[in-house]
Amino acid sequence: MAETAAVRLDKVSVAYGRNAALKDVSAVFPTGAVGLLGPNGAGKSTMLKSLLGFIEPKAGRLEVLGLDVARRPLEVRARLGYMPETDGHIPGMNAVTFVAYCGQLAGLPKTDAMQRAHEVLYYVGLGEARYRNVETYSTGMKQRIKLAQALVHDPDLLFLDEPTNGMDPKGREEMLELVRDLAHNKGVNLILSSHLLPDVEYTCDHVVVLDKGSVATFGSIEQLKGPAGRVFEVRVKGEVRPFVAALEAAGLACHETEEDIMRVFVPGGAAEPGADQRRICELARGAGVQVRHLRASLPTLEDVFAKAIGES
Amino acid sequence: MSPIHDQSYRRYTGTRGPVGRAWTVIAWAGIRHMLGKRPFLGLLVVSWIPVLVFTVRIWFAVTYPQAGEIFGVTPTMFQDFLEVQSLFVFFLTIYVGSGLIANDRRANALQIYLAKPLLRVEYIAGKLAVLASFLLLITLVPGLLLIILQVSFSGNFEFLRANLYVLPAVVLASLVRVIVASFAMLALSALSKSARYVAILYTGAIFFTSAMFGVLTVITRSSRAAWVSIGANLEIVTDVMFRRTPRYDTPVIVSVLILVGLVVVGVSVLERRVRGVEVVS
Numbered sequence: 001m002a003e004t005a006a007v008r009l010d011k012v013s014v015a016y017g018r019n020a021a022l023k024d025v026s027a028v029f030p031t032g033a034v035g036l037l038g039p040n041g042a043g044k045s046t047m048l049k050s051l052l053g054f055i056e057p058k059a060g061r062l063e064v065l066g067l068d069v070a071r072r073p074l075e076v077r078a079r080l081g082y083m084p085e086t087d088g089h090i091p092g093m094n095a096v097t098f099v100a101y102c103g104q105l106a107g108l109p110k111t112d113a114m115q116r117a118h119e120v121l122y123y124v125g126l127g128e129a130r131y132r133n134v135e136t137y138s139t140g141m142k143q144r145i146k147l148a149q150a151l152v153h154d155p156d157l158l159f160l161d162e163p164t165n166g167m168d169p170k171g172r173e174e175m176l177e178l179v180r181d182l183a184h185n186k187g188v189n190l191i192l193s194s195h196l197l198p199d200v201e202y203t204c205d206h207v208v209v210l211d212k213g214s215v216a217t218f219g220s221i222e223q224l225k226g227p228a229g230r231v232f233e234v235r236v237k238g239e240v241r242p243f244v245a246a247l248e249a250a251g252l253a254c255h256e257t258e259e260d261i262m263r264v265f266v267p268g269g270a271a272e273p274g275a276d277q278r279r280i281c282e283l284a285r286g287a288g289v290q291v292r293h294l295r296a297s298l299p300t301l302e303d304v305f306a307k308a309i310g311e312s
Numbered sequence: 313m314s315p316i317h318d319q320s321y322r323r324y325t326g327t328r329g330p331v332g333r334a335w336t337v338i339a340w341a342g343i344r345h346m347l348g349k350r351p352f353l354g355l356l357v358v359s360w361i362p363v364l365v366f367t368v369r370i371w372f373a374v375t376y377p378q379a380g381e382i383f384g385v386t387p388t389m390f391q392d393f394l395e396v397q398s399l400f401v402f403f404l405t406i407y408v409g410s411g412l413i414a415n416d417r418r419a420n421a422l423q424i425y426l427a428k429p430l431l432r433v434e435y436i437a438g439k440l441a442v443l444a445s446f447l448l449l450i451t452l453v454p455g456l457l458l459i460i461l462q463v464s465f466s467g468n469f470e471f472l473r474a475n476l477y478v479l480p481a482v483v484l485a486s487l488v489r490v491i492v493a494s495f496a497m498l499a500l501s502a503l504s505k506s507a508r509y510v511a512i513l514y515t516g517a518i519f520f521t522s523a524m525f526g527v528l529t530v531i532t533r534s535s536r537a538a539w540v541s542i543g544a545n546l547e548i549v550t551d552v553m554f555r556r557t558p559r560y561d562t563p564v565i566v567s568v569l570i571l572v573g574l575v576v577v578g579v580s581v582l583e584r585r586v587r588g589v590e591v592v593s
Contacts, residue, residue: 052427054588074331074429082427088420091411092345104337105428107328116324123321135419149424154324186321 005063006031006157006189007051012060014046021046022057023213029191033183035200035221036193037305038210044193045085047210048159052082065156078107081155083146085162085193089134095121096130099148106153113152120148124178140171147178151188158182158190164199172199179203201301209308216308224304230276231297232264238289246287250279255306261293263303334430338438343445346408355407356446359400363454366393367461374465385462387475391554393458394485397451398543401493404450406514409443409497411507413586418505426588436498436582443494452486481553488549492542492571495578502585518542535560538567545570 007029014022022043036044049055051062053073062069064076090098096117103113121130124144129137134145143163150158163179164172180203182188194200200207201221208218217224234254236243244262247254253265266276277294284291346352366389373383416422425435459479462471472478496517500510525541538544538560545567551558558564 049589052588054423054426074431077427078328078331078429080427082423084420084423084427086420086423088424090341090421090424091415091419101337101341102424102428105334105425105430107331107334107429108324109327109329112324112326119322150427151321153328153428182321187323188321 004031004066005029006034006065007191008063009047010061010063012047012050012062013058014043014050014055015058020213022050025060025210025213025215027208027215027218029208030206031189032206033179033189033204034191035204035207036191036210037195037197037200037207037301038216039195039309041212042210043213044195044210045161046213048082048161048191048193051159052077052080078153079156081150081153081158083150083158083160083163085165087139087142088146089142091135092133094131094133095126095137095145095148098134098145099152102149103152108153116152116154117148120151121145123151124148125174139166140168143167143171143175147175151182156189158188160190160192162194162196163192164194164196176202197301197305207301207304209305211309217304221301221304225301230266231303232266232276232280233293233295233297234262234264234280234284234291235260235293236262236284236289237292239287240289243284243287243289246283247280250283252280252283253307255303263297263306265303265307331429332434334428335434335438335441338425338435339441339445342412342439342442346442346446352407355400355403356450359397359404359450360454362393362396362400363457366458370458370462371465374462385471387478387481387554388556390455390458390478390482391485391550391556394451394455394482394489394550395547397454398489398546400450401447401489402518404446405443405493405497406511408446409494410501410510410514412439412442412498413501414504414507414510417502422586423588432583432586436586440494440498443497444490447490447493448486451489452483455482455486477553477555481555485550485553488571489546492546492574495575495582496542499578499581499585502582536562538562539570542570542574 005028007027009025009027012022012025013020025043025047036047038044046055050057051064051069053069053076056070065079067076067079069076090101093101096114099117099121100110100114103116104110108116118127118130121127124147126141126144126148129141134142137145143165147160147163150160160179164175167175176199179190179192183190183203192200192204205221206219207221207224209216240256240262244254247264251267253267254262256262264280266279277296280294281291369383369389370385372379373385376383416425422435426432459472459482463469497510497514500513500517501507504510504513521541522543525538525544528537528540529535538548539562544560544562548558548560548562548564548567549571552564
């Protein structure tokens with residue numbers, strides 16, 4: 001099946017007062033599951049809110065499922081489901097009433113909305129708690145109810161803004177399973193905005209990386225992870241800076257992780273076995289540091305992200 | 313085929329209603345929510361006690377014409393009724409209206425509402441309909457009911473024929489009260505995340521303007537400053553509707569402009585505050 005665009009942005013600029021949140025952004029989000037990655041303040045939520053029509057861009061054109069957001073906002077929102085980042089509910093309602101109400105707001109007849117509310121609440125794991133007032137829910141349950149209200153009218157495209165925020169490990173795992181199931185088994189297109197790389201890597205096929213209001217990179221995760229080149233984990237004893245400078249001078253990229261381990265990218269096609277390791281060791285010797293740990297690694301989304309953010 | 317019913321997510325294949333009707337969903341939900349509160353039902357019942365009193369008065373006047381001088385049915389009686397109801401309009405506006413938007417803002421519900429296929433104006437219309445329905449239920453509905461009762465008890469249309477303006481006056485005076493109170497309260501509710509704070513603001517606005525008018529009356533020894541009081545402006549406009557000389561010296565046109573201005577300011581506040589995202593420049 002030919003891949004079509006779920007979302008298209010054409011030279012979109014958004015500003016809050018004098019602060020530019022999105023700068024001349026052009027991007028295409030294919031159908032399927034797309035991760036919207038970026039550090040805090042990169043413009044991810046602003047992009048989603050612009051696509052929902054909450055924020056009017058200063059310039060550019062936004063298109064969702066082939067519909068112009070500026071001209072046909074209601075049609076766009078009728079086909080969208082939005083799970084906001086912050087807690088949100090209608091005060092004074094229990095879960096099933098709240099979700100059914102959201103269904104009715106989206107145009108579902110009353111009985112259908114109620115039936116769908118029960119089904120969706122069971123699907124997100126709130127079946128047993130569906131008659132409880134939403135205000136008494138835990139953080140994890142509030143995340144699930146937000147997903148339920150976004151799903152009740154069966155949208156063609158789902159916007160999930162940091163869906164695992166504040167969830168415990170088990171809850172996070174279950175939420176990611178739901179998102180993955182929706183995207184891969186239920187045929188729901190989705191855009192997952194997150195700063196958590198493993199979440200995106202687990203659930204999405206494509207990724208758009210935002211940094212400081214601009215698109216740093218985008219494409220299929222597999223393609224982005226597997227460029228011509230190899231990755232090594234390196235730990236050295238001694239002054240790191242000259243070593244990093246030597247690596248970069250030799251055309252190798254590197255970035256540090258949390259545990260003092262650097263990830264070194266060796267560009268280019270396949271090399272003779274052991275040649276890359278020898279090259280790294282020689283550069284280390286030249287920089288006056290001892291290599292204490294050197295292991296071949298697999299490229300991860302973190303590498304893609306670090307490379308994109310570093311380049312942008 | 314598996315005999316076990318699949319409880320997982322299913323695509324929806326049913327029909328969808330046309331866009332533009334979401335305000336009715338909001339209105340009905342709000343009305344049902346209020347009707348589920350016992351204190352509110354109590355307030356609603358109490359606000360109908362004057363209807364009962366005025367009904368007895370009409371019956372007495374029709375049954376005992378000799379008591380007409382004391383209990384006579386006059387156009388002024390309908391105005392008196394609406395002015396009595398102003399007290400309940402005040403309480404009901406606070407009870408129903410203060411949380412209408414403030415509670416949604418507190419619970420971040422606006423982003424949920426506005427991510428659905430509905431316009432901001434539909435959201436506002438839905439909320440407005442909740443408050444306006446209850447206010448009309450204690451002003452316009454009983455006002456019209458009293459007219460019908462007068463006709464029923466007397467068995468003729470003589471009173472109405474002699475006072476043709478009473479019917480439109482009751483309708484207009486009720487609508488003006490309801491519209492001004494609804495827009496003012498909704499605008500205040502959109503300004504805060506606390507229903508309690510909104511209630512205090514509204515009470516303050518009503519009492520402070522009245523107090524100011526009182527002080528200015530004492531200082532200037534004239535009622536020309538009645539325009540500063542929301543209640544006085546409503547009284548002046550109502551006097552004109554019932555073909556009476558306005559009780560204060562403020563020109564009617566000034567009172568009308570003040571009331572229209574209040575509604576315009578309310579609409580402007582709602583336009584700025586009811587948004588899916590709060591933008592802080």
